[in-house]
Amino acid sequence: MSTETAGQAVKLGYTNVKVMLDGVPGWKKAGNYVVASDNFVKKGNIVLVDLRPTKEYEAGHIPRAYNVPIDKLSEAEDDFPTSKAAPIVLYGNGDDAKKAYKIVKGWGNKKGAIAGVDFAAWQKAGNPVETGATPEEIVWKRILGKNEISIAEFEKIAAGSDDKLILDVRTKDEAAEGKFANARHIPLDDLQEQMESLPKDKEIVVHCSTGARAEMASTELRNAGFASRFLVANVECDGPECEITE
Amino acid sequence: MNDTILKRLLPLACGAAFFVAGCGQYNLVQAGDAAAPAVKADAQKQENVLKGKIVGKSNKAKTISIEVGKGDAAKTVMVKFDDNTKGIEHAVEENAAIIEFTGAGKNRLATVIKPKLAKLPQGTSEMKTDELAALMNSGKKYVLVDSRPAGRFHEGTIAGSINIPVPDMKKNGAALLPKDKDIQLVFYCGGPT
Numbered sequence: 001m002s003t004e005t006a007g008q009a010v011k012l013g014y015t016n017v018k019v020m021l022d023g024v025p026g027w028k029k030a031g032n033y034v035v036a037s038d039n040f041v042k043k044g045n046i047v048l049v050d051l052r053p054t055k056e057y058e059a060g061h062i063p064r065a066y067n068v069p070i071d072k073l074s075e076a077e078d079d080f081p082t083s084k085a086a087p088i089v090l091y092g093n094g095d096d097a098k099k100a101y102k103i104v105k106g107w108g109n110k111k112g113a114i115a116g117v118d119f120a121a122w123q124k125a126g127n128p129v130e131t132g133a134t135p136e137e138i139v140w141k142r143i144l145g146k147n148e149i150s151i152a153e154f155e156k157i158a159a160g161s162d163d164k165l166i167l168d169v170r171t172k173d174e175a176a177e178g179k180f181a182n183a184r185h186i187p188l189d190d191l192q193e194q195m196e197s198l199p200k201d202k203e204i205v206v207h208c209s210t211g212a213r214a215e216m217a218s219t220e221l222r223n224a225g226f227a228s229r230f231l232v233a234n235v236e237c238d239g240p241e242c243e244i245t246e
Numbered sequence: 247m248n249d250t251i252l253k254r255l256l257p258l259a260c261g262a263a264f265f266v267a268g269c270g271q272y273n274l275v276q277a278g279d280a281a282a283p284a285v286k287a288d289a290q291k292q293e294n295v296l297k298g299k300i301v302g303k304s305n306k307a308k309t310i311s312i313e314v315g316k317g318d319a320a321k322t323v324m325v326k327f328d329d330n331t332k333g334i335e336h337a338v339e340e341n342a343a344i345i346e347f348t349g350a351g352k353n354r355l356a357t358v359i360k361p362k363l364a365k366l367p368q369g370t371s372e373m374k375t376d377e378l379a380a381l382m383n384s385g386k387k388y389v390l391v392d393s394r395p396a397g398r399f400h401e402g403t404i405a406g407s408i409n410i411p412v413p414d415m416k417k418n419g420a421a422l423l424p425k426d427k428d429i430q431l432v433f434y435c436g437g438p439t
Contacts, residue, residue, distance in 0.1 A: 002391075002433040002434045003364050006370045006431070007368075007369075010367060010369035013427050014428075017369060017433070018373040018432045019433050020374070020378055020433070021372050022375050023434050024434065025341075026437065027375050030376065036402050037399065039400055040401055044401070111402065113402035188309055192352040193352050208304075209306070212303070213302075213304045216301075216311045
């Protein structure tokens with residue numbers, strides 16, 4: 001993509017054009033940070049974190065921000081969403097956001113970013129400001145991706161459904177420990193071979209233990225003309241008792 | 247970092263002929279379909295190749311899924327891998343890769359996985375991440391262009407970048423880029439695709 005735009009720039013007469021082929025993933029891997037836009041800070045489905053001391057936070061902060069002072073951040077890991085895809089956007093004083101970014105990356109978070117503004121710049125630009133204490137709990141809800149099913153809807157189907165079928169694509173060993181009582185089990189490996197045994201008149205809702213294999217299987221099913229969605233969640237079963245966590 | 251560069255350059259050096267032959271978006275060179283007897287493929291020692299973006303990898307099921315083709319023709323193909331598969335470290339989600347495999351249908355087994363190297367357009371050269379970091383600290387003039395879709399740009403971009411996704415560049419590039427044609431431009435996107 002960047003090679004395409006760079007090529008266009010050359011055609012337009014630019015003489016000094018370079019392409020960073022490693023892109024954003026390479027940039028992050030090399031230990032550098034990325035910056036979220038003001039618009040994303042305002043409207044994105046994010047966990048916004050104000051790293052300043054609580055006093056400063058309470059006197060005024062960016063709306064929706066949670067206060068986690070920088071020196072408390074490491075120990076607050078468990079207060080953050082378990083999903084590694086939660087965009088955690090950080091702002092604070094001085095270099096604190098950059099330091100915090102490294103900590104958040106260390107948790108395995110994939111979508112962390114530094115806010116493009118600090119609080120002073122935010123306020124100066126005439127943006128809205130909130131005052132008062134931080135909410136007790138950090139709350140973040142995933143917005144479902146294309147063809148994903150919510151945990152709530154999945155649980156309803158697991159409790160009993162006539163028009164939907166749960167397909168478990170974990171390995172035989174995993175399924176031997178337990179599975180949803182009303183699920184069909186076909187390991188991902190065997191799916192192509194056994195696909196014809198699945199009903200075309202029911203939506204097939206696929207799960208595995210995290211969501212990676214479920215997505216692959218669901219894509220295969222849709223390609224083959226089945227109606228299918230998949231669950232991105234951790235599934236752990238003990239006999240017919242299965243626990244689903246985000 | 248340097249290791250990665252070496253690893254990425256090596257296949258280019260060794261496989262130049264291969265790259266010249268396969269500049270298309272993807273080639274699925276495969277005789278017969280899933281129904282064709284595997285014996286036939288074996289007998290011909292057919293070398294099959296998939297090129298595209300890795301969209302999934304399951305270590306538990308030892309399966310990689312790769313998206314090949316573009317637009318309406320895009321489809322996801324599953325390939326198994328085992329302990330003998332070479333270059334499994336290149337099967338990274340979101341990265342472009344070239345997978346050589348044997349077998350067909352459900353029995354596709356990856357033999358070699360290589361990173362797909364982007365071709366630099368004429369008149370451009372590559373900038374490594376550390377060179378960009380140095381440029382950003384140098385005080386020199388430059389314009390950084392994030393070529394990814396706007397949503398990705400807003401989520402997190404390299405500080406100071408402007409956002410010109412591919413369609414905007416095609417439509418309106420001249421107006422979106424700086425007036426100075428000799429300024430250092432650096433384009434980047436979501437990785438080597």
